[in-house]
Amino acid sequence: MVIKKDIIIIGTGFSGMGMAMKLRDSGRQDFVVLEKAQDVGGTWRDNTYPGCECDIPSHMYSFSYELNTGWSKSFSGQPEIWAYMRKVADEQGLRPFINFGVEVKGASWDEDRRVWTVRTASGEDYEARVVVAGVGGLHIPNIPEIDGAETFAGPRFHSASWDHSVDLKGKKVVVIGTGASAIQFIPIIAQETEHLTVFQRTPPWVLPKKDKPTPEWRKKAFATIPGAQRAYRNALYWSLEVRAIAFNGHLDVLPFAEKIVTKYLAKAIPDPELRAKLTPDYRLGCKRVLQSNTYYPTFLRDDVDLSTDGVREIVSDGVIDGNGVKHEADVIIYGTGFHTIDAFDYLDIKGKSGVDLAAQFRETGVETYMGIMVNGFPNLAFMLGPNTALGHNSVVFMIEQQTKFIIRMLDEMDRRGAVAVEPTKEAQIEFNIEIQRLVEKGIWTQGGCTSWYLDSHGKNRTIWPKFTFQYWWETRKVNAPDFAWEHAA
Ligand code: NAP
Secondary structure: OEEEOOEEEEOOOHHHHHHHHHHHHOOOOOEEEEEOOOOOOOHHHHOOOOOOEOOOOOOOOOOOOOOOOOOOEOOOEHHHHHHHHHHHHHHOOOHHHEEEOOOEEEEEEEOOOOEEEEEEOOOOEEEEOEEEEOOOOOOEEOOOOOOOHHHOOOOEEEHHHOOOOOOOOOOEEEEEOOOOOHHHHHHHHOOOOOEEEEEOOOOOOEEOOOOOEOOHHHHHHHHHOOOHHHHHHHHHHHHHHOHHHHHOOOHHHHHHHHHHHHHHHHHHOOOHHHHHHHOOOOOOOOOOOEEOOOHHHHOOOOOEEEEOOOEEEEEOOEEEEOOOOEEEOOEEEEOOOEEOHHHHHHOEEEOHHHOEHHHHHHHHOOOOEOOOEEOOEOOEEEOOOOOOEOOOOOHHHHHHHHHHHHHHHHHHHHHHOEEEEEEOHHHHHHHHHHHHHHHHHOHHHHOOOOOOOEOOOOOEOOEOOOOHHHHHHHOOOOOHHHEEEEEOO
């Protein structure tokens, strides 16, 4: 059976929900949101590991048009963020537009009929004039292939698919990875485990987290004084936005921040040998800067070890490090991040002349127009696509600009009577030349590290290298000559 709609949105994270709300508000009703799970929330539904919380303040990490006066603390936890998203879905009446339990397997463009056919796991096909992919960049767990992993006798799981049936109390646990997720759950599980070994490949930069409960008077003020919460959010926006200066090529301001962290680390870890292991040998900001008040102190516990000798092999009852030493384990937890730039390999998208999107990206690099549209793939839009992720501010801001841009694009199609639109090759090339010129000057390339921001050629395909208000400016209107507009014959 084929279900026909004008527009299909994939996913119900901040991207898909934001798109659905704004599409509906623009007067369009003929759309459906396809969601593989049984509820909304995207990454904030899926990541349920202990201690999961946001490292961007909640008053900024939320829809600007759905403010929440009641955030319980500066950096809310996953349950509160997910509850916020479910509440927004209910209050905005989004659920009738969502088909839950529908997993998208791929999409292909029909050049003659100028429609996308979207295939789903259940075998049901959808057809639409326009597809908006709000699938996010951090949803395919990266589980490294380690020799002997299948021989491990106990449970093994990834942070993004936490196995809550496994009781860690009194267990010997090995954690592999020390990224944004791991530094949140390590301090929590260390309170339960009999022994915890953390395998660190590269030490992260960890700043103290200025997290505080929201005082009741502030919640009241936000609820009663017109404009108070908006003013607070604006102040937050600018306080985060200035951080871009340090990362975007003005590397001379970094030593100040690096000094703060080094001092913090020295205070937290008096033992010089342990401190040396935890000290990054690359510049702050090269990888995502992390925040925690409890991560470093965890390594002061007698029952927690930090291994920096690499993972050689997994055996039935433990992990062998690079020196051949066995670290006993009843449970192994992978905090090893996600497939990011190569996530497109997991999408089966065929554009004009049947060109495969992942193959095109492998050949030319992951290049798009504004991180939203791709030459050769008409009427397809990505949200939080390549080079629109952030290290310094809230991605919800970027999502909102993309939502507005896509609505403007739809309006422009209607105005022109166009049946298909794609960015020209020239406009796409120009956009990427400028992006690459800027990211090459930035800390992500100059900082002396490798990270998931970079592709296999060392090119940053992930981060927006300018201020976010520049993204707002550049997407504020549809620049018609940048696009090829196709009209019905
Ligand atoms: P991540 O930051 O990519 O960290 C992965 C960790 O696993 C790194 O320490 C990495 O080491 C290590 N690793 C990967 N493969 C390995 C291997 N084969 N052997 C040993 N170690 C290996 O992943 P994540 O912690 O899941 O976070 C991903 C992103 O999610 C974050 O950057 C952030 O954007 C987002 N996130 C956000 C929040 C939030 O508060 N908003 C919270 C969690 C996650 P190397 O550094 O050496 O590669």
